[in-house]
Amino acid sequence: MEEIHKQAGMFLELRQRLQTGLLILRSDVAGDPSEVTVSGGESSLQIKVPTRMLPVALPPGVALTEGSCRQVSNTGEEGLHLRLRLQVNQHTEAPGSVMKKLGVKKSYSFSCQRCRERVLTERVFQRVLPLPNGNWNTLVEDWCCHADPFANRKLLPRPGDCLLGDTYFLLLRDSQCDQTLRQEPSPAHIDTSHNQGSPQKPSRVTSVLCRACGAVLGETAAAETLKLYITELLVKRSDEDGEAIGNQHRWLFLEQTIAARLVELSSTQSMFRFSLQTPNGKAFILLWLLNSDSLVASLSWPDVCGDSSISTGDDVSVHADLSCGASSAVKVLYLPCAPSPHHITDAWEKDVSVHPLILPQTTCQEVIQLLTCSNLSLPPSLRRMNSYQVAFMRL
Secondary structure (H helix, E strand, C coil), rough: CCCHHHHEEEEEECCCCEEEEEECCCHHHHHEEEEEEEEEEEEEEEEEECCCEEEEEEECCECCCCCCCCEEECCCCCCEEEEEEEEEEECCCCCCHHHHHCCCCCCEEEEECCCCCCEEEEEECCEEEECCCCCCHHHHHHCCCCCCCCCCCCCCCCCCCEEEEECCEEEEEEHHHHHEEEEECCCCCEEECCCCCCCCCEECCEEEECCCCCCCCEEECCEEEEEEECCCCEEEEECCCCHHHHHHHHHHHHHHHHHHHHHHHHHHCCCCEEEEEECCCEEEEEEEEEEEEEEEEECCCCCCCCCCCCCCCCCCCCCCCCEEEEEEEEEEEEEEECCCCCCHHHHHHCCCCCEEEEEEEEEHHHHHHHHHHHHHHHHHHHHEECCCCEEEEEE
């Protein structure tokens, strides 16, 4: 009964490419299945249950195929399962990450996402360049017929450069950094930027912290080079209104940032399996991107996860008029590395198609929390797939 209590009262997943949908109404919400009807409106679904109407706003170009709703099961306490057919005339485009928004000869400011304090201002880049794949050192042996010419060498920015890694920026320090940032030695860690097949000696890194709130923003990549993580910073053009971004909840910002990067890496480099790791090389979470074309909505009475990744209610009264919007989301399988079956984590560590994504340890812990909260808000039958757990992350 614990699982049913945490389940959202209404859960909806629409697949734009497949033009199908699944609607699940918890048993206490659905009541008598014969009294449940689903109809389409202009960019909306109208879900009528015995005690209320549940309107769901849809993106432009997405509509219900009238008469396509059919019951597929009524699984006791979990509730009523309904299948839908859609008409999709316009696919919802996934928003790009901050990596896609940076340009040359424009002024940018960088702020700590947690406290909103500006840490870098008036940064104008002459070059914005992507760094090679995170596994590039591992693959050099396959590229070269002679000794590795890049051994023990780092790719560092020049003045006016912004280099883009998978989850971070490489920037040169300036005089302003002494007032807004501070450095703190961290415990020794294994450098994961080199060949993972060879044992590496532990090395010490220096963490870069926000001077205002003490949050870890990144680390030093070299004496005058900052490695700052995209999950810890708000980036905006100097002439841009950043109020909406600045007011964004931490968890929402985090899941949208990570989801956008998963979509970009899957579309540009055909990567679908990821290992979220801390800077010391410790794998925290295994992530498997299933699809990025989902539109997801849910309502809870009350919302058990607060600001969960797919729930839209905030302690809504049972007697209130309830409504929500279907938002773009990625569907992932995930597995925390501790505890988890060793044969799975060992297999992923040895598989070169698994892409490492490096994030601060506190951020990895937050990702586990938001994935868990998303998972618990799903109907129990959708929470697991073999050994993995299922979650949605909003775009």
